[in-house]
Amino acid sequence: MCLGIVMTTHSCILRVNRMFDGHVAGSRNRTFTCVMGDQAIETRRVATEVAWRLGVGVTCDESMALVPNSFIGARGTTVVRSDGFAHFLGRLSITDFPENSPPVPLFVGRMDLIGRIGSHQFLGENCDEREHFEGWITATGRGPLDGHRMRCVVVGHGELPHGPVGNTLVNRLTGTLFLPA
Numbered sequence: 633m634c635l636g637i638v639m640t641t642h643s644c645i646l647r648v649n650r651m652f653d654g655h656v657a658g659s660r661n662r663t664f665t666c667v668m669g670d671q672a673i674e675t676r677r678v679a680t681e682v683a684w685r686l687g688v689g690v691t692c693d694e695s696m697a698l699v700p701n702s703f704i705g706a707r708g709t710t711v712v713r714s715d716g717f718a719h720f721l722g723r724l725s726i727t728d729f730p731e732n733s734p735p736v737p738l739f740v741g742r743m744d745l746i747g748r749i750g751s752h753q754f755l756g757e758n759c760d761e762r763e764h765f766e767g768w769i770t771a772t773g774r775g776p777l778d779g780h781r782m783r784c785v786v787v788g789h790g791e792l793p794h795g796p797v798g799n800t801l802v803n804r805l806t807g808t809l810f811l812p813a
Contacts, residue, residue: 658793741771747792
């Protein structure tokens, strides 16, 4: 599957602005040392699983009519330094679990998350913001959403590669849902 650049000509767009909660779990890690100049930094490579509940839309969300409250799962690898700066890259799925019915796949794609960053430094975030991650999702629709594409920014309260992600006042998936015209 290729998630390269796709022209958005003749696509309708909806705004996505959803909250989420859940957890990030790391296991099976390998430690190594990175030498940068005269400094040695201990680094770990950690197998990581993300399990989030995609909740209701908040102000400006237009996606609820198409994307139900569902579950985001991702598996991949986090590279994390001893000071907590981290990067997760993994394969993503968004699945609906309707009551009394089999699971319904909605999207597949990629998720990138960077822990301990703050992109809004002008608004008061530190460049090394603790218990904070940011990233993005790129996904294509499956099943009932075949032909749809999702591109979203992810911002959350939590640590990588493991821990709870439960602050729905802060956690947001914000971006665009492309619909076939």
